[in-house]
Amino acid sequence: xxxxxxxxxxxxxILNTPxxxxxxxxxxxxxxxxxxxVHGGGKKANxxxxxxxxxxxxxxxxxxxxxxxxxxxxxxxxxxxxxxxxSQLQALNCKTIGLSGADGNVIYxxxxxxxxxxxxxxxxxxxxxxxxxxxxxxxxxxLAFCSITHNGKGQLLNTNxxxxxxxxxxxxxxxxxxxxQFQFGQKGVLKDANNANSFFExxxxxxxxxxxxxxxxxxxxxxxxxxxxxAKHAGVQQINIGExxxx
Amino acid sequence: xxxxxxxxxxxxxILNTPxxxxxxxxxxxxxxxxxxxVHGGGKKANxxxxxxxxxxxxxxxxxxxxxxxxxxxxxxxxxxxxxxxxSQLQALNCKTIGLSGADGNVIYxxxxxxxxxxxxxxxxxxxxxxxxxxxxxxxxxxLAFCSITHNGKGQLLNTNxxxxxxxxxxxxxxxxxxxxQFQFGQKGVLKDANNANSFFExxxxxxxxxxxxxxxxxxxxxxxxxxxxxAKHAGVQQINIGExxxx
Numbered sequence: 112x113x114x115x116x117x118x119x120x121x122x123x124x125i126l127n128t129p130x131x132x133x134x135x136x137x138x139x140x141x142x143x144x145x146x147x148x149v150h151g152g153g154k155k156a157n158x159x160x161x162x163x164x165x166x167x168x169x170x171x172x173x174x175x176x177x178x179x180x181x182x183x184x185x186x187x188x189x190x191x192x193x194x195x196x197x198s199q200l201q202a203l204n205c206k207t208i209g210l211s212g213a214d215g216n217v218i219y220x221x222x223x224x225x226x227x228x229x230x231x232x233x234x235x236x237x238x239x240x241x242x243x244x245x246x247x248x249x250x251x252x253x254l255a256f257c258s259i260t261h262n263g264k265g266q267l268l269n270t271n272x273x274x275x276x277x278x279x280x281x282x283x284x285x286x287x288x289x290x291x292q293f294q295f296g297q298k299g300v301l302k303d304a305n306n307a308n309s310f311f312e313x314x315x316x317x318x319x320x321x322x323x324x325x326x327x328x329x330x331x332x333x334x335x336x337x338x339x340x341x342a343k344h345a346g347v348q349q350i351n352i353g354e355x356x357x358x
Numbered sequence: 359x360x361x362x363x364x365x366x367x368x369x370x371x372i373l374n375t376p377x378x379x380x381x382x383x384x385x386x387x388x389x390x391x392x393x394x395x396v397h398g399g400g401k402k403a404n405x406x407x408x409x410x411x412x413x414x415x416x417x418x419x420x421x422x423x424x425x426x427x428x429x430x431x432x433x434x435x436x437x438x439x440x441x442x443x444x445s446q447l448q449a450l451n452c453k454t455i456g457l458s459g460a461d462g463n464v465i466y467x468x469x470x471x472x473x474x475x476x477x478x479x480x481x482x483x484x485x486x487x488x489x490x491x492x493x494x495x496x497x498x499x500x501l502a503f504c505s506i507t508h509n510g511k512g513q514l515l516n517t518n519x520x521x522x523x524x525x526x527x528x529x530x531x532x533x534x535x536x537x538x539q540f541q542f543g544q545k546g547v548l549k550d551a552n553n554a555n556s557f558f559e560x561x562x563x564x565x566x567x568x569x570x571x572x573x574x575x576x577x578x579x580x581x582x583x584x585x586x587x588x589a590k591h592a593g594v595q596q597i598n599i600g601e602x603x604x605x
Contacts, residue, residue: 162409162410162411163406164409182438185437185438185441185442186433186434186437186438187433187437188437189436189440189441190434190435190436190438190440191429191432191433191436191437193436193437194432194436194458194460194506194508194514195432195514197460197461198460198508198512198513198514199512201460201508201510201512202512206462206463207461207462208455208457208461208462209461211441211444213444213445213448213456214441214444214454214455214456215453215454215455215499216448243497246497250490252462259441261441261445261448263449265445265446265448265449267441267442267445
């Protein structure tokens with residue numbers, strides 16, 4: 112019998128709203144069997160940037176990670192948010208270890224090549240060390256990944272958390288029956304941005320392409336859906352964006 | 359045959375001097391067998407405090423950890439410094455996982471009671487989950503502990519790194535032959551603060567007490583030596599402060 116593995120990415124307003132985070136962590140802690148949580152923390156990173164008089168630099172929704180920004184995202188994602196999440200999960204009797212991609216070399220990445228835009232210390236995932244992940248899961252540990260990776264040469268890199276969740280799901284799909292969820296504090300992929308209850312129950316790639324053309328699905332949801340369909344094509348068994356099922 | 363476990367605390371100027379850190383990490387990576395590194399990062403935490411317009415508060419050499427300071431030490435110790443160390447160790451082929459006390463509940467602490475001074479979110483160690491530590495070491499992983507613990511109820515706490523190294527050594531002394539080292543960027547416990555080569559080769563508790571009376575040993579070295587002799591009495595087999603042997 113193939114074992115079930117839940118991979119839950121949490122982001123958006125969840126990480127910045129203590130009551131919401133508490134609810135999502137409670138839901139996560141109650142999932143049965145093997146489980147992995149993945150998080151970023153962009154909003155808190157922006158706050159810390161401002162407190163340190165550093166202006167966050169973004170390009171098409173993606174962060175430009177210069178050296179000072181890399182220090183901040185490492186502090187915020189791997190330190191503050193990861194350890195808060197781990198300690199809160201422990202309080203819910205969910206035995207969890209927090210990881211960056213550098214820990215045990217679980218996620219090896221390379222610095223994104225400069226084509227048109229120099230994203231700085233942004234990491235593109237190359238290899239996931241699934242043996243260690245499986246060993247840790249077999250110790251009855253849940254894992255909480257922050258969105259920091261490394262290049263194997265001592266350089267930390269900033270990597271998109273949606274992409275980490277997706278790549279973990281793809282790599283582990285041979286070993287587990289995967290349920291991949293992207294939670295971002297909304298009910299699902301919305302049909303109408305002004306109506307929080309108007310989410311799609313199901314979404315196929317054809318429908319997604321059509322709604323992207325008309326602009327109903329746009330901006331921040333696009334990379335999330337691209338990740339979701341990439342996972343789908345790679346054989347990930349069950350994928351949800353909030354309550355929207357990817358079919 | 360009892361296995362050897364090296365526990366190396368690094369602190370002082372080492373963490374703030376990249377070339378020095380590199381050398382100490384290289385030395386650590388070349389140690390044979392099981393190994394644990396422990397670090398704090400007070401100087402970097404003070405820097406970040408200043409950058410965020412927060413004045414670090416100290417009392418008798420110990421930090422007063424209010425809520426804002428707790429966020430900063432969590433970011434700096436568990437995030438920035440821990441992940442830098444882990445990624446540099448990985449580059450030295452030393453497979454390492456970074457941990458706070460919250461991860462897998464490895465170090466459970468309680469908030470220090472207010473007697474004369476309110477140290478804020480300072481954690482006094484109550485329990486070390488040695489089963490998980492041994493399991494991880496048996497996976498041929500080295501461990502890098504930062505000096506953040508938790509109270510099991512979702513509250514992170516700031517705990518002295520020397521104390522963490524000492525308590526780890528004491529708890530694991532039944533399972534391993536322990537070599538406990540405190541490295542702080544000096545050759546050892548100095549006989550003359552103005553002569554970096556004037557270190558004691560050996561130091562017994564009697565000698566320590568005598569030199570403390572005369573003031574030859576003072577200030578920052580006192581809690582370190584108190585920790586060292588506590589470990590000695592608890593059966594830790596080999597203890598060094600720099601090159602000074604505790605006898």
